[in-house]
Amino acid sequence: MKRLRVAIQGERGSFSEEAATKLLGPQTSVLPCATFAAAFSLVRGRRADRCLVPIENTLAGSVHENYDLLLEHGFWVEAEVNLRIRHMLIARRGVALRNIKKAHSHPVALAQCRKFFARHPKIEPLTAYDTAGSVKMIVEQGSTDAAAVAGRAAAAAYGARIVARDIEDDRENFTRFLLISRAARQRPDANKTSIVFTTKNVPGALFRCLATFALRDINLTKIESRPWRGRPWEYLFYLDFLGRPEATPGRQALSHLAELTSFLRVLGCYPRSRLR
Amino acid sequence: MKRLRVAIQGERGSFSEEAATKLLGPQTSVLPCATFAAAFSLVRGRRADRCLVPIENTLAGSVHENYDLLLEHGFWVEAEVNLRIRHMLIARRGVALRNIKKAHSHPVALAQCRKFFARHPKIEPLTAYDTAGSVKMIVEQGSTDAAAVAGRAAAAAYGARIVARDIEDDRENFTRFLLISRAARQRPDANKTSIVFTTKNVPGALFRCLATFALRDINLTKIESRPWRGRPWEYLFYLDFLGRPEATPGRQALSHLAELTSFLRVLGCYPRSRLR
Numbered sequence: 001m002k003r004l005r006v007a008i009q010g011e012r013g014s015f016s017e018e019a020a021t022k023l024l025g026p027q028t029s030v031l032p033c034a035t036f037a038a039a040f041s042l043v044r045g046r047r048a049d050r051c052l053v054p055i056e057n058t059l060a061g062s063v064h065e066n067y068d069l070l071l072e073h074g075f076w077v078e079a080e081v082n083l084r085i086r087h088m089l090i091a092r093r094g095v096a097l098r099n100i101k102k103a104h105s106h107p108v109a110l111a112q113c114r115k116f117f118a119r120h121p122k123i124e125p126l127t128a129y130d131t132a133g134s135v136k137m138i139v140e141q142g143s144t145d146a147a148a149v150a151g152r153a154a155a156a157a158y159g160a161r162i163v164a165r166d167i168e169d170d171r172e173n174f175t176r177f178l179l180i181s182r183a184a185r186q187r188p189d190a191n192k193t194s195i196v197f198t199t200k201n202v203p204g205a206l207f208r209c210l211a212t213f214a215l216r217d218i219n220l221t222k223i224e225s226r227p228w229r230g231r232p233w234e235y236l237f238y239l240d241f242l243g244r245p246e247a248t249p250g251r252q253a254l255s256h257l258a259e260l261t262s263f264l265r266v267l268g269c270y271p272r273s274r275l276r
Numbered sequence: 277m278k279r280l281r282v283a284i285q286g287e288r289g290s291f292s293e294e295a296a297t298k299l300l301g302p303q304t305s306v307l308p309c310a311t312f313a314a315a316f317s318l319v320r321g322r323r324a325d326r327c328l329v330p331i332e333n334t335l336a337g338s339v340h341e342n343y344d345l346l347l348e349h350g351f352w353v354e355a356e357v358n359l360r361i362r363h364m365l366i367a368r369r370g371v372a373l374r375n376i377k378k379a380h381s382h383p384v385a386l387a388q389c390r391k392f393f394a395r396h397p398k399i400e401p402l403t404a405y406d407t408a409g410s411v412k413m414i415v416e417q418g419s420t421d422a423a424a425v426a427g428r429a430a431a432a433a434y435g436a437r438i439v440a441r442d443i444e445d446d447r448e449n450f451t452r453f454l455l456i457s458r459a460a461r462q463r464p465d466a467n468k469t470s471i472v473f474t475t476k477n478v479p480g481a482l483f484r485c486l487a488t489f490a491l492r493d494i495n496l497t498k499i500e501s502r503p504w505r506g507r508p509w510e511y512l513f514y515l516d517f518l519g520r521p522e523a524t525p526g527r528q529a530l531s532h533l534a535e536l537t538s539f540l541r542v543l544g545c546y547p548r549s550r551l552r
Binding site for chain 2: 058
């Protein structure tokens with residue numbers, strides 16, 4: 001049986017790889033890409049079967065770039081998975097915590113470990129492009145006074161050592177990843193739908209759009225607005241609801257919503273993941 | 277007359293300083309801070325009279341950290357100003373475009389100039405903490421092959437030269453800044469109110485909250501949700517409406533909204549800025 005090829009952004013050992021393993025098992029063939037756009041392009045060019053990208057973090061908010069790419073390519077959300085983000089301080093084997101003077105990582109990861117750096121003022125946080133890529137770098141450079149902040153999968157991927165465990169300030173730090181495919185494939189147990197729409201520019205427009213769900217007792221699990229690129233001060237709305245786009249009452253709600261919106265697209269329908 | 281002391285994040289010559297000058301005139305005394313938190317702290321400690329911080333960009337979305345800080349300190353939004361973000365390639369005097377091999381800037385600024393870097397593949401974009409700070413750095417280092425991407429105020433601030441003008445991909449790039457003070461000071465011409473709330477966790481909760489405005493024909497200029505820190509998969513809603521919190525019909529809408537929310541705060545009331 002052919003192994004599923006899944007494109008991710010980031011190096012081997014990234015949180016995206018952790019999420020791929022959690023959702024699809026260790027047999028998945030993960031294809032690391034430099035950017036989210038490159039991961040989508042591999043799917044577009046059929047060099048990957050799927051891509052798995054972060055869409056929302058409980059501290060940082062949505063990853064708008066991936067919403068944009070999903071819309072641009074017209075791909076389909078096939079599954080979701082939630083991953084708890086646990087940051088580790090990782091160094092080469094033989095390097096102890098007391099030797100470490102620098103810690104490289106993505107600025108968001110560094111910002112999520114402020115208390116650790118406050119307790120260890122001798123360690124200077126330094127920004128890099130990537131969490132797992134920082135581990136790769138310190139291993140390749142043979143650093144004896146540098147570490148990286150990344151997930152535990154990165155230590156395993158590069159034969160490095162976890163020097164300090166769970167150094168994140170906030171344990172309520174989860175990232176939701178979406179598994180995305182070229183064609184619409186709806187699993188039989190799919191029970192959650194993601195859509196995007198723009199309201200007509202009239203007072204009460206969003207209120208009326210939400211009425212299409214509220215009047216049918218449909219539960220929303222997310223609603224988020226974001227600026228519409230090229231249309232300053234207008235917004236796109238991303239909404240997730242519990243239900244399916246082709247079954248009652250989701251179908252009626254979407255039909256009603258189409259009357260009220262200037263743009264509406266169903267992004268996918270998939271089984272709701274456990275929250276933790 | 278005492279000059280108003282306004283704390284901003286970023287070095288002299290930053291977009292925040294451009295915004296301060298646009299809103300308050302060139303006589304303002306601008307106090308540069310390393311972080312947004314530091315700018316708020318100067319106001320808290322009465323070493324600054326106000327802070328001016330970006331809250332929303334039409335391409336990148338909201339600056340959630342500043343919403344968090346506004347809530348945490350309980351400060352008041354006194355004014356807003358919209359600034360078009362124009363990126364310049366800036367180098368030391370005497371350095372020509374053909375000599376430039378590196379361009380330092382904040383990653384968001386670099387990402388907004390992708391087409392320029394595609395047309396100039398010999399110039400390598402390099403990430404730095406700050407736009408204006410990158411100009412300061414290349415001037416101080418005396419670089420003859422490095423440039424920085426920043427606003428035109430940065431060139432003036434450090435005696436550097438604009439080598440290429442308006443290199444941003446998208447001209448529809450605006451940032452909205454808020455002027456924030458310790459105490460509530462509502463100007464007589466204030467006509468726009470910013471609030472934040474959390475809904476009770478019941479189906480249709482947001483729909484009912486929006487009803488309090490829609491049923492009174494109150495115009496919303498923004499609604500945005502963001503993850504609630506420490507409460508995974510729950511959301512805070514930030515909403516701006518045209519009206520005043522103490523005058524009809526805004527007062528009734530807020531009173532009605534209070535019945536439906538578990539948390540509600542008025543963040544400020546201020547004159548609506550021109551969009552451009």
